Amino acid sequence: MKAKISAQLILAVAAISLVVFGLLSLFLLRELKGAQVEQVGEHGRQLAKTIRSSTRYAMLHNRREDVEQIVSAIGAQADILDVRIFNKEGRVVYSGNPTQVGSMVDRISTACKGCHDTDSPAEALAAERGLRRFRDARGQSVLGVIEPIYNEPGCASAACHAHPPDQAVLGVLDVTMSLEAIERQMAKSRAKSLSLTAAAILAIGTVIGLFLHFRVGKPVARLVEATRNVADGDLSYRLEIERDDEMGDLERSFNEMTRQLAETQTQLYQSNKLASVGRLAAGIAHEINNPLTGILSFSSLLLRSAGEADSQTKSDLETIVRETKRCREIVRGLLDFSRQVPPRKTAVDVADIAHRSLDIVDHEFEVRGIHVTTAVSDPMPMLRLDANQMIQVLLNLLVNAADATGAQGGEIFLGAKLEVLDGKRYLELKVADNGCGIPPENLDKIFDPFFTTKEGNGTGLGLAVVWGIVQEHGGTVAAYSRPEQGTTFTVHLPVDVDGSGAGDRASGHERAA
Amino acid sequence: MSELRDVLVIEDEAVVRQAVERVLTPEGLVVDLAADADDAREHLDRNRFRALVCDLMLPASSGFDLIPTARDIYPLSQIIVITGYATLDHALDSFHAGVFDFLPKPFDTDEIRGVVGRAVAFHDLQAAGTPVGSIARRLEKRDPAVDAYRLGRHAWVTIDADGSATLGAAETLGPALGRLHSIELPILGDRLPQGRALARLISADRAIHRVWSPLSGQVIAVNDSLADEPSLLMASPFDRGWLAKIVPDSLDEAKRLESIPRLATAAANEPS
Numbered sequence: 001m002k003a004k005i006s007a008q009l010i011l012a013v014a015a016i017s018l019v020v021f022g023l024l025s026l027f028l029l030r031e032l033k034g035a036q037v038e039q040v041g042e043h044g045r046q047l048a049k050t051i052r053s054s055t056r057y058a059m060l061h062n063r064r065e066d067v068e069q070i071v072s073a074i075g076a077q078a079d080i081l082d083v084r085i086f087n088k089e090g091r092v093v094y095s096g097n098p099t100q101v102g103s104m105v106d107r108i109s110t111a112c113k114g115c116h117d118t119d120s121p122a123e124a125l126a127a128e129r130g131l132r133r134f135r136d137a138r139g140q141s142v143l144g145v146i147e148p149i150y151n152e153p154g155c156a157s158a159a160c161h162a163h164p165p166d167q168a169v170l171g172v173l174d175v176t177m178s179l180e181a182i183e184r185q186m187a188k189s190r191a192k193s194l195s196l197t198a199a200a201i202l203a204i205g206t207v208i209g210l211f212l213h214f215r216v217g218k219p220v221a222r223l224v225e226a227t228r229n230v231a232d233g234d235l236s237y238r239l240e241i242e243r244d245d246e247m248g249d250l251e252r253s254f255n256e257m258t259r260q261l262a263e264t265q266t267q268l269y270q271s272n273k274l275a276s277v278g279r280l281a282a283g284i285a286h287e288i289n290n291p292l293t294g295i296l297s298f299s300s301l302l303l304r305s306a307g308e309a310d311s312q313t314k315s316d317l318e319t320i321v322r323e324t325k326r327c328r329e330i331v332r333g334l335l336d337f338s339r340q341v342p343p344r345k346t347a348v349d350v351a352d353i354a355h356r357s358l359d360i361v362d363h364e365f366e367v368r369g370i371h372v373t374t375a376v377s378d379p380m381p382m383l384r385l386d387a388n389q390m391i392q393v394l395l396n397l398l399v400n401a402a403d404a405t406g407a408q409g410g411e412i413f414l415g416a417k418l419e420v421l422d423g424k425r426y427l428e429l430k431v432a433d434n435g436c437g438i439p440p441e442n443l444d445k446i447f448d449p450f451f452t453t454k455e456g457n458g459t460g461l462g463l464a465v466v467w468g469i470v471q472e473h474g475g476t477v478a479a480y481s482r483p484e485q486g487t488t489f490t491v492h493l494p495v496d497v498d499g500s501g502a503g504d505r506a507s508g509h510e511r512a513a
Numbered sequence: 514m515s516e517l518r519d520v521l522v523i524e525d526e527a528v529v530r531q532a533v534e535r536v537l538t539p540e541g542l543v544v545d546l547a548a549d550a551d552d553a554r555e556h557l558d559r560n561r562f563r564a565l566v567c568d569l570m571l572p573a574s575s576g577f578d579l580i581p582t583a584r585d586i587y588p589l590s591q592i593i594v595i596t597g598y599a600t601l602d603h604a605l606d607s608f609h610a611g612v613f614d615f616l617p618k619p620f621d622t623d624e625i626r627g628v629v630g631r632a633v634a635f636h637d638l639q640a641a642g643t644p645v646g647s648i649a650r651r652l653e654k655r656d657p658a659v660d661a662y663r664l665g666r667h668a669w670v671t672i673d674a675d676g677s678a679t680l681g682a683a684e685t686l687g688p689a690l691g692r693l694h695s696i697e698l699p700i701l702g703d704r705l706p707q708g709r710a711l712a713r714l715i716s717a718d719r720a721i722h723r724v725w726s727p728l729s730g731q732v733i734a735v736n737d738s739l740a741d742e743p744s745l746l747m748a749s750p751f752d753r754g755w756l757a758k759i760v761p762d763s764l765d766e767a768k769r770l771e772s773i774p775r776l777a778t779a780a781a782n783e784p785s
Binding site: 093138162282285286288289290291292294295296297298300301302321323324328335344346359360387388391431 | 528529621777
């Protein structure tokens with residue numbers, strides 16, 4: 001997958017680079033060539049003017065040998081293919097190549113085209129029209145420069161031969177130069193720019209490939225690996241966040257997702273467990289209560305008939321009766337637990353709930369040297385909750401906290417406040433103690449029914465009941481604990497603030513007299 | 514006419530049947546046993562019983578199906594429901610069906626002795642035509658404006674003007690009870706759920722009688738004078754013999770109780 005994405009990206013970038021670089025070099029090469037040809041042309045024009053100037057005197061005096069010598073000397077220079085002078089009829093009068101002298105040039109030949117492509121020949125040539133490019137018979141690229149030789153007063157009055165004064169152009173000077181050197185250089189430049197483009201594409205491709213591999217491919221592979229782990233059921237798997245970019249954000253949100261998933265699963269698991277315990281309890285209770293009735297009745301009957309004489313038997317039987325009654329209490333607790341009713345919500349004053357709960361344990365806490373600090377937000381609106389069940393929750397948490405503090409007394413904190421999470425209102429109840437704490441290995445079992453560390457001193461249902469009630473209210477309960485430092489239970493309940501307000505408050509039967 | 518016998522125990526569990534029989538026989542009561550509803554119907558067709566002890570969960574039928582049959586055959590028969598699955602709904606349904614009392618399993622010997630003894634005595638009072646008192650008349654001594662309800666025969670509650678509720682035992686309990694030895698009351702601050710024991714009355718023969726709480730709430734007062742003078746409960750059941758005051762959790766619970774004026778009318782129409 002990742003290979004594909006980087007390959008796709010590299011391919012796309014290579015194609016774009018190719019087009020961009022290609023067009024750019026094409027454009028630059030063409031410009032360069034134009035400039036060079038222009039330069040050669042300029043050189044040719046200068047040369048033609050020089051020839052014209054230097055032959056002027058010889059021509060005026062009709063010294064043909066001098067003209068021929070100049071023409072052939074210049075024509076022999078490197079890169080200069082030919083220097084010719086035509087007369088008006090197109091006859092070659094002078095040439096660097098003496099064999100051509102006397103031959104005629106066809107008007108439609110490339111050398112004449114500059115002036116004679118229209119019906120009447122132009123008398124003055126625009127600078128660029130004096131230039132022409134063509135391939136000669138041997139196929140080499142040639143630039144031709146035409147310089148017209150105009151009639152001058154001196155020409156018409158020359159002693160040797162007179163040109164009629166009404167004739168504007170007397171002849172044409174034609175210089176042809178080879179462009180092969182430029183062609184070769186161009187070919188070299190093309191090859192160079194082609195290889196540069198290829199190198200650039202390769203470099204860009206490599207950089208993109210490496211970047212994708214390290215900055216995208218690896219993190220994606222890590223995420224895929226993490227996803228597999230979570231899919232295989234390891235909800236404790238966490239990614240190490242290494243970066244602070246979008247990939248880091250993705251990793252963070254993956255961790256958050258996994259955390260919430262784990263939380264939801266725990267809640268679901270817990271509620272399933274509670275539900276099955278509830279069903280089990282209801283089934284067992286009926287079955288167990290019958291034999292318990294038998295044991296209780298017959299041991300009581302035996303106890304009565306044992307009389308005063310056999311004190312050992314009597315004491316043994318009393319133990320049986322007592323322990324059977326304890327069984328009865330356990331089964332009753334179990335049934336109470338399994339029979340958790342849906343909350344009956346009324347408008348409730350949380351501060352009042354807190355005080356009523358504390359009133360119940362007040363005396364016992366005082367005896368045990370336990371000090372309670374309360375912090376209930378004031379003002380707190382009336383909330384719709386089941387008052388009875390809330391007292392049960394707080395009582396169980398308070399008793400639990402008190403048991404954790406042990407014999408030497410301790411501190412308990414009871415807090416209540418409203419919180420807004422994700423736009424929803426929650427009542428947060430907090431009960432914290434500075435007691436013995438819960439070992440980490442027990443922390444995920446404390447809400448299980450019948451889990452207890454208080455040997456023979458508790459049914460193990462208290463926190464399960466808390467869990468059940470909170471669940472019925474659509475809330476959550478969590479425990480945070482550090483051994484020997486204490487435990488904090490935090491309950492979050494979604495709440496509606498009671499809208500009916502004062503009316504409900506006045507008739508609130510939940511309020512203590 | 515069929516013979517009037519003491520007690521019929523309708524219970525599918527042999528050990529419970531035997532236990533009840535073993536407890537009641539020394540009290541001088543003749544105990545007949547039935548293992549299922551059909552068995553019970555045969556007994557009911559042949560004889561009348563002063564008291565019935567009936568399990569709610571019988572093979573292939575519910576004890577609730579038997580109660581109307583038994584009352585049709587002999588209206589004075591006092592029915593005691595026993596169940597291993599004692600829910601508030603079961604208790605309330607039982608009382609609505611007009612049973613004498615409700616006893617969750619497992620019970621001890623003093624409890625079954627107490628409730629059956631009381632049922633038999635109540636039957637005898639009714640059969641002899643002894644008036645057990647008019648509730649309405651007695652209530653008139655209190656504020657007639659207050660709402661009053663009953664849970665079963667033996668527990669009453671009034672909703673007082675300040676929103677609290679006063680709980681007590683009804684006049685039907687007293688005459689069958691005999692002399693009281695002591696009364697166990699809830700502790701101040703206790704949470705009292707509806708349908709749970711509000712008080713345990715211990716009679717002179719050490720039999721135990723429970724009064725079920727008609728409403729859930731927190732106990733804010735108990736009648737201390739009952740400790741010194743238990744007989745007050747029977748002497749003035751609706752006034753000075755009150756048991757406890759609570760702050761009720763919700764008055765919705767009262768909807769499942771019988772309001773007293775209605776019961777009083779029904780009582781007036783009864784043949785007794």
